[in-house]
Amino acid sequence: xxxxxxxxxxxxxxxxxxxxxxxxxxxxxxxxxxxxxxxxxxxxxxxxxxxxxxxxxxxxxxxxxxxxxxxxxxxxxxxxxxxxxxxxxxxxxxxxxxxxxxxxxxxxxxxxxxxxxxxxxxxxxxxxxxxxxxxxxxxxxxxxxxxxxxxxxxxxxxxxxxxxxx
Amino acid sequence: xxxxxxxxxxxxxxxxxxxxxxxxxxxxxxxxxxxxxxxxxxxxxxxxxxxxxxxxxxxxxxxxxxxxxxxxxxxxxxxxxxxxxxxxxxxxxxxxxxxxxxxxxxxxxxxxxxxxxxxxxxxxxxxxxxxxxxxxxxxxxxxxxxxxxxxxxxxxxxxxxxxxxxxxxxxxxxxxxxxxxxxxxxxxxxxxxxxxxxxxxxxxxxxxxxxxxxxxxxxxxxxxxxxxxxxxxxxxxxxxxxxxxxxxxxxxxxxxxxxxxxxxxxxxxxxxxxxxxxxxxxxxxxxxxxxxxxxxxxxxxxxxxxxxxxxxxxxxxxxxxxxxxxxxxxxxxxxxxxxxxxxxxxxxxxxxxxxxxxxxxxxxxxxxxxxxxxxxxxxxxxxxxxxxxxxxxxxxxxxxxxxxxxxxxxxxxxxxxxxxxxxxxxxxxxxxxxxxxxxxxxxxxxxxxxxxxxxxxxxxxxxxxxxxxxxxxxxxxxxxxxxxxxxxxxxxxxxxxxxxxxxxxxxxxxxxxxxxxxxxxxxxxxxxxxxxxxxxxxxxxxxxxxx
Numbered sequence: 001x002x003x004x005x006x007x008x009x010x011x012x013x014x015x016x017x018x019x020x021x022x023x024x025x026x027x028x029x030x031x032x033x034x035x036x037x038x039x040x041x042x043x044x045x046x047x048x049x050x051x052x053x054x055x056x057x058x059x060x061x062x063x064x065x066x067x068x069x070x071x072x073x074x075x076x077x078x079x080x081x082x083x084x085x086x087x088x089x090x091x092x093x094x095x096x097x098x099x100x101x102x103x104x105x106x107x108x109x110x111x112x113x114x115x116x117x118x119x120x121x122x123x124x125x126x127x128x129x130x131x132x133x134x135x136x137x138x139x140x141x142x143x144x145x146x147x148x149x150x151x152x153x154x155x156x157x158x159x160x161x162x163x164x165x166x
Numbered sequence: 167x168x169x170x171x172x173x174x175x176x177x178x179x180x181x182x183x184x185x186x187x188x189x190x191x192x193x194x195x196x197x198x199x200x201x202x203x204x205x206x207x208x209x210x211x212x213x214x215x216x217x218x219x220x221x222x223x224x225x226x227x228x229x230x231x232x233x234x235x236x237x238x239x240x241x242x243x244x245x246x247x248x249x250x251x252x253x254x255x256x257x258x259x260x261x262x263x264x265x266x267x268x269x270x271x272x273x274x275x276x277x278x279x280x281x282x283x284x285x286x287x288x289x290x291x292x293x294x295x296x297x298x299x300x301x302x303x304x305x306x307x308x309x310x311x312x313x314x315x316x317x318x319x320x321x322x323x324x325x326x327x328x329x330x331x332x333x334x335x336x337x338x339x340x341x342x343x344x345x346x347x348x349x350x351x352x353x354x355x356x357x358x359x360x361x362x363x364x365x366x367x368x369x370x371x372x373x374x375x376x377x378x379x380x381x382x383x384x385x386x387x388x389x390x391x392x393x394x395x396x397x398x399x400x401x402x403x404x405x406x407x408x409x410x411x412x413x414x415x416x417x418x419x420x421x422x423x424x425x426x427x428x429x430x431x432x433x434x435x436x437x438x439x440x441x442x443x444x445x446x447x448x449x450x451x452x453x454x455x456x457x458x459x460x461x462x463x464x465x466x467x468x469x470x471x472x473x474x475x476x477x478x479x480x481x482x483x484x485x486x487x488x489x490x491x492x493x494x495x496x497x498x499x500x501x502x503x504x505x506x507x508x509x510x511x512x513x514x515x516x517x518x519x520x521x522x523x524x525x526x527x528x529x530x531x532x533x534x535x536x537x538x539x540x541x542x543x544x545x546x547x548x549x550x551x552x553x554x555x556x557x558x559x560x561x562x563x564x565x566x567x568x569x570x571x572x573x574x575x576x577x578x579x580x581x582x583x584x585x586x587x588x589x590x591x592x593x594x595x596x597x598x599x600x601x602x603x604x605x606x607x608x609x610x611x612x613x614x615x616x617x618x619x620x621x622x623x624x625x626x627x628x629x630x631x632x633x634x635x636x637x638x639x640x641x642x643x644x645x646x647x648x649x650x651x652x653x654x655x656x657x658x659x660x661x662x663x664x665x666x667x668x669x670x671x672x673x674x675x676x677x678x679x680x681x682x683x684x685x686x687x688x689x690x691x692x693x694x695x696x697x698x699x700x701x702x703x704x705x706x707x708x709x710x711x712x713x
Contacts, residue, residue, distance in 0.1 A: 035464050
């Protein structure tokens, strides 16, 4: 028998929770809206923290374990905040055979971080992508949402220098 | 929306367009946008404004024109295609509309890359404005839907699709007509149509391009499918990594709803259909249909054993039709021109055309649509323009992580479902990556195994553990530490994964290894016995710079 459960209140006064609530309403507060809701949370806050997962799980009446399971299953969701800038290196097949591993290696050595990590000063996050679908422009790199094509080692070094020295 | 109203929209749009004596089309698909084509378009618009020729010169943002490596691309009403255009070139291009063309920017279109193509799916790409439904309607858009709703029974629609010989363009090649007929015969209170736009193969961007260039074509295909199988709700499962495609789809759905082509009682008939987007979240396994359904239901994308097939028990336990973007994009022309027309194109068992994303070590990279049965040699050396820098061709990879590498003795093979399967690869969704002698086949096999290992959902053991073990062995081969026993184990694992994994991901994960073992056994032997990599890729860490 479905028992009445009061709708949980958002973790804090942040206005962005209104966006999250709106998505859940649009999905009829149903469990099937879990992924859509997590997308909205990540879009609004940049990442999914435990507090957000708890709130979404309670609102949609799914176990926290399932919300956590979904959040960690999909690569697109991240549980850690990103740095000020993000550099995504595409590791798709076309980029791979055109030298993406060399690019990644250069950046890793310059910044001293592995893919998925952020520099200690929180300036730059380094990520890799499965495939951006910009294969005609291989190797491709995304600097803060902006796709750059046919990137060489000197170009990526120069771009990162702008971020780290700013 | 009645047929007459649709005609009125088309007429009004054609009338409006006829006022423009000069037209400049700028590609605003993702490839060219990342080469700053938006600035080119803005520059052209400002220049037209400045010259005061706004009334007869139209600057339009259009979809992909194919040759992505030469972007930003601009085409004009004088029939010239310009490549690598910069914002500052606007004035010169406008001058050329009634004079000689700007020779430094001209991209020749009398080359095989353009001449050998046959465009059905991409016929509107690079021609219409993907953000305007009127432009699509003026290009005969939604006439197939009207025809279906007013003149055909659902059985007749399925009959036409069956006659066309169209097969699933997602990769497996299941006959589309048969799938539709199964769903149509299934009993359920509610049926669903899902468009699989979770293009997860690395090296493939056909679906993204279709969605960005002609989103209404996909909606029309889904509507016709829904009518044929008796569905009233649909979902488009699209990758969150494709923000532009999502934006254009959302816009297209809103426009279609506004003019009454989506929603209740479409065209005054009893047919109703609603479409919603679902964003994928970066899981390759969600391209598998049962995993995709789990993901649409808001769960982890893990597959389940089939049967029951989604055609019987799919989304929320109801009969569900799942087709790929390109499959849906083929439907409207098939209905308009008849199944027989489509069946004339292609080979005996593989009908129609296929869109390929040509990339890697070839001169011309981009999107091409060719009739089935074209040879690989034509693809690589004529359309692709051959290998740059005078290097030697080594292999062409089709089908992504589920496909294989085809060596030079396969070059004269026709590109169709059966021939590719016989040669140890698959058609796949259409990624085609060309490799030259600088690529090491062991490294390529390791790359794909790394992909499958990371993307394995972990539900069944052969895939979860097998891909890990195979990756370990391939890494050892790359590090020159593998033994002949390892090679034997690798071959056994190939067999094990193929026969015991739960879903297509695990079953096809060994394909890149099997195909390279078959065609490039010598390279494996050199790594294991002589401890050297003929291509000079393995062993050391990837060092050196690329220009």
